Amino acid sequence: MLRKVSFVTSNVHKFEEAKAVLTQFDIELVQIPTPISEIQSDDLREIVIYKAMEAAKVVDPPFIVEDTGLYIGELNGFPGPYASYVYKSLGLRNILKLMTNISNRSAVFKAVGAVVYRENVFKIFESSVKGTIADSIRGGHGFGYDPIFIPSGSTHTFAEMVLEEKNRCSHRGRLFRKIGSFLTQVI
Amino acid sequence: MLRKVSFVTSNVHKFEEAKAVLTQFDIELVQIPTPISEIQSDDLREIVIYKAMEAAKVVDPPFIVEDTGLYIGELNGFPGPYASYVYKSLGLRNILKLMTNISNRSAVFKAVGAVVYRENVFKIFESSVKGTIADSIRGGHGFGYDPIFIPSGSTHTFAEMVLEEKNRCSHRGRLFRKIGSFLTQVI
Numbered sequence: 001m002l003r004k005v006s007f008v009t010s011n012v013h014k015f016e017e018a019k020a021v022l023t024q025f026d027i028e029l030v031q032i033p034t035p036i037s038e039i040q041s042d043d044l045r046e047i048v049i050y051k052a053m054e055a056a057k058v059v060d061p062p063f064i065v066e067d068t069g070l071y072i073g074e075l076n077g078f079p080g081p082y083a084s085y086v087y088k089s090l091g092l093r094n095i096l097k098l099m100t101n102i103s104n105r106s107a108v109f110k111a112v113g114a115v116v117y118r119e120n121v122f123k124i125f126e127s128s129v130k131g132t133i134a135d136s137i138r139g140g141h142g143f144g145y146d147p148i149f150i151p152s153g154s155t156h157t158f159a160e161m162v163l164e165e166k167n168r169c170s171h172r173g174r175l176f177r178k179i180g181s182f183l184t185q186v187i
Numbered sequence: 188m189l190r191k192v193s194f195v196t197s198n199v200h201k202f203e204e205a206k207a208v209l210t211q212f213d214i215e216l217v218q219i220p221t222p223i224s225e226i227q228s229d230d231l232r233e234i235v236i237y238k239a240m241e242a243a244k245v246v247d248p249p250f251i252v253e254d255t256g257l258y259i260g261e262l263n264g265f266p267g268p269y270a271s272y273v274y275k276s277l278g279l280r281n282i283l284k285l286m287t288n289i290s291n292r293s294a295v296f297k298a299v300g301a302v303v304y305r306e307n308v309f310k311i312f313e314s315s316v317k318g319t320i321a322d323s324i325r326g327g328h329g330f331g332y333d334p335i336f337i338p339s340g341s342t343h344t345f346a347e348m349v350l351e352e353k354n355r356c357s358h359r360g361r362l363f364r365k366i367g368s369f370l371t372q373v374i
Contacts, residue, residue, distance in 0.1 A: 037228070
């Protein structure tokens with residue numbers, strides 16, 4: 001039996017990545033692009049829990065909300081949970097400008113998801129992937145920081161990988177495999 | 188008669204600046220350092236309205252909440268309303284690094300305040316000051332971006348001015364003069 005689950009996100013790239021993973025669990029993902037207000041917090045979990053509560057006012061369960069952060073070690077974790085705003089304002093070139101003359105280019109991509117699977121019942125999942133910030137913008141796939149993030153164990157940026165390849169090693173791919181596995185047990 | 192008004196802020200520098208202005212209106216300002224959650228928004232007014240609603244759950248009127256943003260033109264308005272987070276993570280040196288080889292160093296400091304003067308009744312005020320980003324970190328007064336912001340018409344950064352001097356030309360000084368003038372009419 002095909003289970004239907006909503007993903008509350010206005011980001012079609014995130015939706016496509018999540019959909020590709022959940023299909024493997026016989027789950028049909030439906031995009032709900034309704035904008036949900038987010039709180040400012042250094043903690044992705046706080047942002048996601050708040051987002052889940054806000055979304056619950058307008059979306060029926062089962063649904064998923066997710067938030068992503070990019071943490072660059074030598075920049076004290078910048079841009080962190082504000083990755084999306086910083087991408088739109090500064091852009092990738094300015095991130096590379098900040099990284100000039102920095103030899104330690106370590107960074108971590110984190111994804112946190114909340115699954116609201118019944119009224120007022122939810123569960124939080126977290127995944128991350130370590131990597132480095134590339135010296136230049138590379139690749140045409142993906143979105144956001146994908147052209148400058150090289151996951152550990154690879155020589156390619158996320159943007160140099162097709163969706164299935166990125167999903168195998170990415171924070172979001174890992175997150176949605178956990179979510180898929182959980183959903184098959186509860187719905 | 189001395190009127191008492193609360194300012195909900197954990198920032199003692201903001202409190203001292205506001206207090207100095209409101210004293211001129213015979214208003215005694217009391218700091219309430221309770222942390223209030225903030226939403227993520229590109230619009231300072233949205234952040235302040237939400238903050239006022241959150242603060243109203245725990246603070247009695249009359250009270251004030253305020254938020255500040257620094258908008259650097261050539262960085263598409265970065266860091267904007269995330270000025271505080273960016274200050275803590277990137278710091279001033281990295282802002283100057285982003286500005287290397289940029290000749291147009293124009294920036295605007297904006298402050299938005301909400302005055303909740305009776306239960307469920309509030310009014311919004313806005314002020315701003317134009318200026319430029321300095322070439323180096325200068326001065327020991329103030330806080331945050333003060334050492335790199337030179338208001339138009341001056342050759343000094345805010346951090347090279349004593350509090351009274353900064354208040355005369357700053358976004359926050361202007362804001363609290365508007366608020367003081369309003370408060371004397373309604374409370």
